[in-house]
Amino acid sequence: MLRAAVQTDTPGILALAVQTRMFLPTEVEPLQQEFDGFHAGLSGEGYGLEVWTDDLSGPPVGVVYFGPNRLSDRAWDLWMIAVAPDRQGQGLGGQLLQATETRVRSGGGHLLIIETSSEERFDSTHAFYIRHGYAEVGRIPDFYADGESKVIFSKRLT
Numbered sequence: 001m002l003r004a005a006v007q008t009d010t011p012g013i014l015a016l017a018v019q020t021r022m023f024l025p026t027e028v029e030p031l032q033q034e035f036d037g038f039h040a041g042l043s044g045e046g047y048g049l050e051v052w053t054d055d056l057s058g059p060p061v062g063v064v065y066f067g068p069n070r071l072s073d074r075a076w077d078l079w080m081i082a083v084a085p086d087r088q089g090q091g092l093g094g095q096l097l098q099a100t101e102t103r104v105r106s107g108g109g110h111l112l113i114i115e116t117s118s119e120e121r122f123d124s125t126h127a128f129y130i131r132h133g134y135a136e137v138g139r140i141p142d143f144y145a146d147g148e149s150k151v152i153f154s155k156r157l158t
Helices: 007-019 025-039 092-106 120-131
Strands: 002-004 048-053 060-068 075-083 111-117 135-145 148-156
Touching: 002 092, 007 025, 007 048, 007 060, 007 075, 048 092, 060 092, 075 092, 092 111, 111 120, 120 135, 120 148
Parallel strands: 075 111
Antiparallel strands: 002 048, 048 060, 060 075, 111 148, 135 148
16 A cells, blocks of 8 residues: 655665665665655655555555656656565556656646666666656766766656
């Protein structure tokens, strides 16, 4: 079941981020600060941090974090989507992405942007986005580190 994340979900979300290798353990602190700001209401209107749990009180097995890009005309950003390793390949990621697209459309959005890394560990992530209709629209060389580019995907939601 998909529900809005609450502050007590944060440790589980951070654990998912590390388990899925989306974030390295050294990168967890800025993510923690981002979620703390979200729960404090500092992110702004339209932002969503949602978790998939098997029951209302269970730990997150999936997470999605997104929001409108206020410097654009109805473009939204998807900053994080993750599914527990033992649940991958069962369609949960696709359900999370579809739910996000629905929320973006209902919020007036027409374009969803996703930024990720060019590191090999993200190859299956890139394939996931392409399978779901996203196109790679850009790369910024050496963005995250020397040899590690930022890869940008987008999909028009009409």
